[in-house]
Amino acid sequence: MKxxxxxxxxxxxxxxxxxxxxxEEITRLLVNAPEDSNGDMEDVPTRRVEPVSLSEAxxxxxxRPSKIVCVGRNYRDHAAELGHDVPxxxxxxxxxxxxxxxPGGQIRRPKISNRVGHEGELGVVLAxxxxxxxxxxxxxxxxxxxxxxxxxxxxxxxxxxxxxTRAKGFDTFCPVGPVVSDEVDPWAGVIVETRVNGEVRxxxxxxxxxxxxxxxxxxxxxxxxLLPGDLISTGTPSGVGxxxxxxxxxxxxxxxxxxxxxxVDE
Ligand code: MG
Numbered sequence: 001m002k003x004x005x006x007x008x009x010x011x012x013x014x015x016x017x018x019x020x021x022x023x024e025e026i027t028r029l030l031v032n033a034p035e036d037s038n039g040d041m042e043d044v045p046t047r048r049v050e051p052v053s054l055s056e057a058x059x060x061x062x063x064r065p066s067k068i069v070c071v072g073r074n075y076r077d078h079a080a081e082l083g084h085d086v087p088x089x090x091x092x093x094x095x096x097x098x099x100x101x102x103p104g105g106q107i108r109r110p111k112i113s114n115r116v117g118h119e120g121e122l123g124v125v126l127a128x129x130x131x132x133x134x135x136x137x138x139x140x141x142x143x144x145x146x147x148x149x150x151x152x153x154x155x156x157x158x159x160x161x162x163x164x165t166r167a168k169g170f171d172t173f174c175p176v177g178p179v180v181s182d183e184v185d186p187w188a189g190v191i192v193e194t195r196v197n198g199e200v201r202x203x204x205x206x207x208x209x210x211x212x213x214x215x216x217x218x219x220x221x222x223x224x225x226l227l228p229g230d231l232i233s234t235g236t237p238s239g240v241g242x243x244x245x246x247x248x249x250x251x252x253x254x255x256x257x258x259x260x261x262x263x264v265d266e
Contacts, residue, residue, distance in 0.1 A: 014029065025054060035144065063125055077204070078204075099168075106262050122206055129228065139213065148251040151168065152173040194236075
């Protein structure tokens with residue numbers, strides 16, 4: 001299934017997204033938040049609404065995570081382009097939930113950075129509480145679905161600070177959406193592409209992850225408890241580059257959708 005989060009009469013609601021006559025429409029409201037379903041989305045209660053075209057809805061970020069855990073350097077070609085060795089274990093860092101930005105929202109370039117860049121990534125939404133996943137345990141039941149993430153980064157501040165909290169943590173630096181879908185399989189390969197003003201900047205497949213999702217989730221869960229609704233961003237392919245005022249950046253995840261945001265100077 002696919003769902004989004006959107007404004008209905010000024011109130012945020014989760015909506016079921018279905019393809020009707022070749023068009024994606026919000027056809028039903030989810031009665032409960034998906035992150036409260038304990039991963040059991042098949043029989044989730046819904047109620048009918050007047051269908052709304054997904055492209056015309058006032059979308060919100062489809063996640064409300066307690067934390068956003070990101071993986072750095074999870075594609076060989078991206079590690080190489082930044083001059084780094086291939087890591088021997090997943091490199092993780094956090095983005096604050098205050099950085100979340102809705103589909104269609106404006107990424108604000110802070111005055112104190114001269115080099116803000118895009119990182120298109122596959123996002124993973126957690127279905128249930130996850131701590132110290134066993135070596136042989138299947139991680140799939142812990143996953144609610146997948147989405148598009150732009151891990152926007154102030155590249156100059158990342159280099160200057162040595163650690164990444166500020167470079168990755170500005171408000172609007174975590175666009176997410178437009179939907180969460182459980183209809184794709186990253187282990188089998190999902191194309192992740194980033195376009196700026198229509199030009200392809202990044203193109204990769206999740207089959208080229210250095211660390212597959214089960215390794216990533218197991219690794220994170222050895223450190224911290226992942227909660228339902230938490231978001232993991234799985235790293236970016238090569239081709240990271242700058243964003244400037246007036247740009248329109250799109251992150252597309254095959255089978256999930258296209259996350260589109262504009263860029264403005266603060
Ligand atoms: Mg990244």
